[in-house]
Amino acid sequence: APTVAGTSNETLAPTVAGPSNGTTEVKSNVGQDLFGIPNLDPISTDVYNIQTAAYISAFYEEDPFVSISTTFVSVTDENIPVGPIEGSDCSEIDPLTVSFTIEMTYSTTNPVTTFDEIIKLPFSTVAFQDTFINDYLKANDANGG
Numbered sequence: 297a298p299t300v301a302g303t304s305n306e307t308l309a310p311t312v313a314g315p316s317n318g319t320t321e322v323k324s325n326v327g328q329d330l331f332g333i334p335n336l337d338p339i340s341t342d343v344y345n346i347q348t349a350a351y352i353s354a355f356y357e358e359d360p361f362v363s364i365s366t367t368f369v370s371v372t373d374e375n376i377p378v379g380p381i382e383g384s385d386c387s388e389i390d391p392l393t394v395s396f397t398i399e400m401t402y403s404t405t406n407p408v409t410t411f412d413e414i415i416k417l418p419f420s421t422v423a424f425q426d427t428f429i430n431d432y433l434k435a436n437d438a439n440g441g
Contacts, residue, residue: 328393329392365401
C-alpha cells in the first residue's frame, strides 16, 4: 500500500507504510483553484493535504506504468477570493487558489513519463476533478460533507 500523508503547520498526518523504492521528487508552488470555498482553516488544510495525497496515490493504484510508494502534500499558500465565490456563471466566480508542495516517491516503466505529468494527470479531466472533489474533499471535510 502506498504511504499517504499530508502536513500542516501543526502536525504530521498519519502514514501507511509502503515500499521505499523508486525516484523521490519534490515540486513546490503547485497551484489548484477551488470554487465555492472562501479559505482553508487549519482543519480544512489538514483534510486537503491528506485527501489530495490519498487521491493521487489511489489514482495510480491500478496503473500498470506508474507505481507510487509515498505521497506527501503540504499547503504553502492561499490566494483568497476577492469576488463572489458562488453563482450560476462560472466566469464570474472568484476561486480560492491553493499552492502546495508535493513530495512523491514513484517508479514508472515509461522513461518519458515526467513527474509533472504524474502530478497533473489525476486532475486533467472534469470527471477526474469531480471524483477528487466529491469522493475525497467533500466526503471527508470537517463538516461531514
